[in-house]
Amino acid sequence: MTYPTSRDWIFSVKTFAASMLALYIGLKLELPRPYWAMATVYIVSNPFVGATRSKALYRALGTMIGASAAVLFVPPFVESPYLFSAVVALWTGTLLFLAINDRTARSYVFMLAGYTMPLIALPSVMDPAGIFDLAVSRTEEIVLGIVCASVVGGAILPSRLAPTLIERTDAWFRDAAFYAKETLSGRMGGKTISACRQRLAITVNGLEFLLSQLAYDHTRPDVLARAQALRGRMQLLLPIMSAIGDPLAVLLGGKNPPPPGLEPLLADIIKWFDEPLSTRIDESAPADADPQADALRSRIASLQPDPDGLRTWEGALLSSTLWRLKQLVDVWQDCRALRVIITNEQGRWQPRYRHWRLGGTQQYFDRGMLLFSAGSAVLAIFISSSLWIASGWNDGASAVVLAAVACCFFAALDEPAPQVFAFFTYTCLAVVLAGLYLFVVLPTVHDFPMLVIMFAVPFILIGTLIPRPQFNLATMLTAVNTATFISIQGTYDANFLTFMNSNLAGPAGLLFAFVWTRVTRPFGAELAAARLVRSAWRDVVLSASTRPVADHKNLTARMIDRLMQIIPRLAASDDQRHPAIDSFRDLRIAFNALDLRRLRRRLHDADLASVDRVLEGVRAYFQQCVERGVRQPVPASLETSIDLALDRITRRGGAVQSEAEAQVHAAAAQPGQPRPVPVRQIRDALHALVGMRLSLFPETLTPGLPPEPEPAA
Template sequence: MTYPTSRDWIFSVKTFAASMLALYIGLKLELPRPYWAMATVYIVSNPFVGATRSKALYRALGTMIGASAAVLFVPPFVESPYLFSAVVALWTGTLLLLAISDRTARSYVFMLAAYTMPLIALPSVMNPAGIFDLAVSRTEEIVLGIVCASVVGGAILPSRLAPTLIERTDAWFRDAAFYAKETLSGRMGGKTISACRQRLAITVNALEFLLSQLAYDHTRPDVLARAQALRGRMQFLMPIMSAISDPLAALFNGRNPPPPGLEPLLADIVTWFGEPLSARADAPSSINANNDPKADALRSRIADLQPDADALRTWEGALLSNTLWRLKQLVDVWQDCRALRVIITNEEGSWRPRYRHWRMGGTQQYFDRGMLLFSAGSAVLAIFIASSLWIASGWNDGAGAVTLAAVACCFFAALDEPAPQVFAFFTYTCLAVVLAGLYLFVILPTVHDFPMLVIMFAVPFILIGTLIPRPQFNLATMLTAVNTATFISIQGTYDANFLTFMNSNLAGPAGLLFAFVWTRVTRPFGAELAAARLIRSGWRDVALSASTRPVDDQKNLTARMIDRLMQIIPRIAASDDQRHPSIESFRDLRIAFNSLDLRRLRRRLHDADLASVDRVLEGVRAYFQQCVERGARQPVPTSLETAIDVALDRITRRGGAVHAEAAAAQAQPDQAAAVPGRQIRDALHALVGMRLSLFPDTLASALPPQPEPAA
């Protein structure tokens, strides 16, 4: 076991000090429940100032919204218990849906508004006339805890969030270097590289939330913009790298010798990827971060290996051209990532993007609306049924069961399989009940002043606090600290009754046990269903990309497809399968990109070439539409393979004719070549990439028909 670091100890002591300050002020102000201020400190506190501030601000706003809703809904509905239960459940479910539809720190506003309303409204049904006072006092207690956590966290040895961004990106760089080494060596399957893909995607996904908190960390807007640009290129790196694996497998299939110079080029790219970032981290800021002689040399070597017009009319030449095109993109993206990493570390420096593409710049995210609605609807039904059971039982303290059931359903609604986490919530709540009982009936009777109370709380709460910063212990330790502080129910005077304590504090575990059973029954599907739905949605976008239907914003379509891919990869277990679903999902993405490229090139093609390309696009659309309708990946029809080979043949023939047309255009300046060479090359790359992605298993054993020499 790794022992707590000095940073963990500092965080724990600061959090404990803030909680005791909040408790002391709450007692002095004679707030009804000063322990809520103490508990709030542990909910809000984060090792980093920016995260604490953002969480505190959004929690305060969410609490006020939830408290206002309680004041609004309790008086008119309290006399109709079942209708009131439905109102509470619908409010919670609606705000929960907004919360899980936002992957930034802003989601705290909706999450807190979702479960604060039942926390305040349900206990007030026995005294509806006091709902306003209860809402105000609860808001005061929570805001007090928020203020204490923010002030202490920012004033005493503040820890900035930016270094954590550097640490996480450095881990991503190490994984990316390994992924490049394996991919450029011809290995794209296996558990090791599959697990590496998962780590890369998880890091990219985690950075999205981290960057939303960075603005509260005194980070300059230009540095924040660079961090956003870095994450965008991190998203593109894996699809580009995976696109190289299939043409490399075809080039190094053992049937023909590899192109001269390609192997040394790949080895040097791998070496460049493995260079430590620290080699340039201390570079003076006056030096342009884009200055990378090794990257320039690699691009020059890639240009030197480009096949000429005659070689492009062969399958091997088309493969080599496609591979070199992807390698240049890879070099450009990696240089951008390294340059941005230097700027973010030094917080100064200039940068000019090397990787420029019309697909860059989209901001749209992908959300599985059906699963989000199902998750929120499940929470609504859970709260309504729990409330109905409480009403039918007549249990005076049953409001605690319903509120904790609501909290559990909200906390874990975004998970694919929430039941294990809800059960952990139940387990640590039971532990908190035991710990609170020990304090309340054994320790607190010996305490006669506040300093002694602080001493009695110090050891367990500080020890627990050292584990809160660790992701594997965060849930358990945070719940233990918060629930213990809440269940002790510290007041200005000691007044403990064992039967009252047991009756009120057993309600919480009972509600959590109900939530566990409910989630186990209603949401047993796990990550497999979520991944299957994401993959099927990806097929819809591939079909859209290949169809004649207009795409409103291709940049946002691209961003949505990549975002969805980053959600698929962590949900799929590592495997040795060469046709692993994550590999197939990368191929689906490439087919969509190639289809969009062909759609953009259509207006520049001759009529005969256009017809062959349209047959390819229609075949792709029909195939993926069939996959969507049948809900499973289908065998690719051989007719599509034939259509791609015919289109390749026509495009390569046209490529051979371009030079003659260009010569004629020089002889007659008033006539231009109908199809520029660049467009021919782009169309060739798109068709080659599509064939490689749709028929990867055929490449090692059989080559596509060679086009006949152009007439």
């Protein structure tokens, strides 16, 4: 067991001090429910100042919006309880849908506005005339807790988010170095590699939310921009690694010996990946300067086959592999340089890896699943509210409120039921702790200092576990619910029957929410992953079709973002045809199709016809996968089409240099002649076709050599 660190103890003591300050001020101001200020401190507090500030700001805004909605909707609908239940459910569901469509800290505004409205509105149905006073007092109590948490957290030994960002990226760098070593050694399968791939994707996904809080950490805009750029480069590394894996498996594991110089190059790249990360900037050189990377790029260029070598499959395969190795070196150098700049908060950066598809910002959301999740929450709130109305239970509003909170908290999860049950479990624990305090401890307390002493030991011990992800939910719920259920007031007034009647409603509502989510959302991550994969197929269809693409950069960003969502949902496996590896191949097919579409304008007519057949075959195949809902066997005709296109392009690669020279002379003599096709364009088309061939047919990675070109007439 790992004991709490000094940072955990400092956070816990600070949070407890802020909660006691909020409770003291609330009692002095004679607020109706001062314990809400205490509970709010535990809700918004975070070990890092930036996270606390962002959560505090968004909670204040969400509370004000939800309270305003309660004031707006209670008077006209209170006489129609079932209609009122529908209004509450629709309000919460709509705001929940907006919240789960935003993966930044800003989503907290919508989440809070969604469930604050029933939190204030439902208990007021027995006294609708007092809804305005209730909304104002609840807002005051929550804002008081927010202010105390922010002031104490920022004034006393504040912790910044930036060091945590570096810590998380350092873990990613270690995993990336291991993944590179395995991939560049020709190993793609295995549970260890698959688990590493999952960790890489999870780290990248987690940084998205962290970076949205970094702006509240007094981080300079240029450093924040560099952090965003680092995450973007981290996203690119996995697809590039995957693109290298298949050709290396052929070059290193085939019957023929590897090309001369390739294995030493790979060994040196692995060694470079394993080098310790730099932490200092050399003032005499740019932050992105790396002589080793420059040397590796020079060696990659020296191994490139000449135009005649491109006439063979081995030459085309080697050229494609070296091209992607250069991309890998560029991206890794960018990652290392950006980390140094973020660590030192200074330095200039010029990106090494550039591509015409980079620069998009679009994210992928499975709107159907998100709408279903929000709709499930709407029905849960409406049905639980209807049951409360039919039962006539005066204190049953708490059941509906906690059911709404649970449905909102975990709506974005693929499997919310286990977390809802954990919510139920720790709420029951909080009821027990609150009962012990209320009927055993508090009768002996006669002043506020004694109250602080009685609260100190359990709340500080619980607080040390809040910063740990594995304990965060349990400890935060225990602290918040215990503070709420004790219901500290200015004078001691406890009745056991009243306590049980009011505080058993919450667990009853959570038990209903658990049963409801278990029944309505039993699908798990498998369904979510399958839907993501089918959506990826639709984007492959778009990429290979003749339909116009509105924005190639945003299409690329959306496809990569979706891939980062697929990988964590798939269990680690040693199968080389695992869905995660196939999803990487689908992404590469889409990218290669986009490259071929872009190059069509620069190809000769004969080459263009063969490329178009490939694109049409890819489009038709993935359209069939979409229509049938499962991956289909790739038709042999598509393999033939790709091999014929490779034949045309490899012939062109072998003859292009002399052809280009002849066309240059002809163009000088006759300005009306068509422009020659550059060698780079031929190589790009060749690389796209090789990548598509390997991605679609990884089991048959050695196609027949293209026939020798016929002698010129």
